[in-house]
């Protein structure tokens with residue numbers, strides 16, 4: 001009898017869930033908006049959540065779906081919650097730039113009460129705290145600050161080349177390396193040195209703690225993969241499941257490192273003008289967040305800023321750098337032209353290359369990086385949440401459509417698919433830096449190229465990331481010519497369990513000593 005009751009309740013609950021799921025899916029039907037039909041309850045993204053597809057490939061699939069490809073935007077369901085995917089660049093501009101105030105928050109969110117470090121940081125924080133925090137952190141990445149970091153990045157670049165020099169030779173003056181790991185070690189050493197004043201030694205020491213804990217943030221096993229997916233797809237469950245943005249041991253490591261460095265500088269009075277100094281200044285100036293609440297910027301909230309810069313910095317930059325090296329391996333004519341530009345700069349300045357030469361005098365280097373970031377954007381999509389003032393009934397999409405976006409609806413911008421749409425970038429899978437030549441730039445429509453995001457919530461570290469990539473490419477290519485090895489993959493497939501773009505294949509190449 002008891003068993004029958006359980007079975008009955010189970011069936012009832014399942015039917016109820018399916019009914020609710022069907023109603024949500026029917027939402028788009030009722031609203032007259034093109035949508036991608038999916039399994040009730042699970043919605044459209046279950047396949048990503050369960051790691052059956054790479055989220056990049058899936059986003060591209062729904063973007064080009066027969067039901068949606070002619071529309072300015074379309075509906076999907078994130079589990080049972082309806083969300084909007086924008087296709088039209090003018091519409092993207094309207095929401096993320098013109099009316100940015102209504103779409104400044106992200107949908108993803110950490111747990112405010114159990115995950116201070118995951119919540120009180122620029123990636124996750126919501127208005128009105130976001131604007132204040134962005135204002136407090138922006139001075140850490142001004143061009144004056146980058147100028148001061150340049151020599152530190154160049155030192156890490158020299159360490160990277162030294163680590164290649166130390167590899168065993170396959171033939172005289174020929175070595176082989178794998179770029180993903182090399183670049184991750186480079187960018188981790190850079191962030192540790194420039195922001196925290198710490199020698200992480202990832203390039204010198206295979207067992208470096210910084211690399212070990214950094215890898216844990218982005219190395220997704222099934223549990224970590226689902227945890228990260230939950231921040232995007234099920235933010236309301238995050239507090240109940242007590243999920244944390246950083247793995248616990250990584251958080252403890254970063255907390256210890258950052259607190260020790262702050263304490264050491266406070267004791268010794270040492271000042272390097274870097275990020276840690278800025279954090280100490282915020283604390284000493286009694287900086288606070290919030291209008292009514294006044295949350296002091298100290299303790300874990302300071303650690304949160306440093307930890308997030310670490311997280312947002314190294315994997316993104318290393319991803320673009322390693323794909324650039326991969327494309328240079330496959331496109332010798334592009335590599336030769338780039339090496340020629342570098343040869344001329346070294347001929348002019350020797351090893352003391354001024355900051356301005358990186359920003360103004362190497363146009364082809366910039367074009368190669370821009371094209372890499374188009375073809376291999378770090379994120380599949382960026383997202384916002386519609387956040388309206390109290391009493392507002394919704395956000396009107398006029399003149400595009402008479403649909404009204406309800407408050408709190410997530411809005412997704414599929415940058416990977418837009419970057420590879422032949423309508424905006426003809427022959428999109430071709431690696432062609434000429435697209436970004438000065439004379440071609442006016443052919444790029446606004447809001448079709450968004451590797452660093454778009455609008456006021458765009459990436460805070462774009463110039464810092466780009467400078468690192470420029471220095472790394474210059475250092476490496478001024479010593480080595482790179483070429484295919486027997487292990488260089490011809491075609492890349494993407495990891496299903498990673499949120500940032502990451503290939504299943506190792507990016508191998510042979511390095512030919514050919515110093516300038």
Ligand code: HEM
Pocket residue numbers: 122123124134141308309312313314316317320373378379382383450451452453454455456457458459460461462464465466
């Ligand atoms: C090539 C390297 C990089 C790429 C491709 C990249 C890409 C992105 C993207 C796509 C976003 C989301 C923007 C949006 O939602 O509109 C973002 C946000 C962010 N990035 Fe980067 N990033 C890179 C390097 C860095 C570096 C080096 C740092 C730190 C120093 C950094 C710090 C941040 C922060 C703090 C945010 C959140 C900004 C906010 O919400 O106000 N990024 N990045």
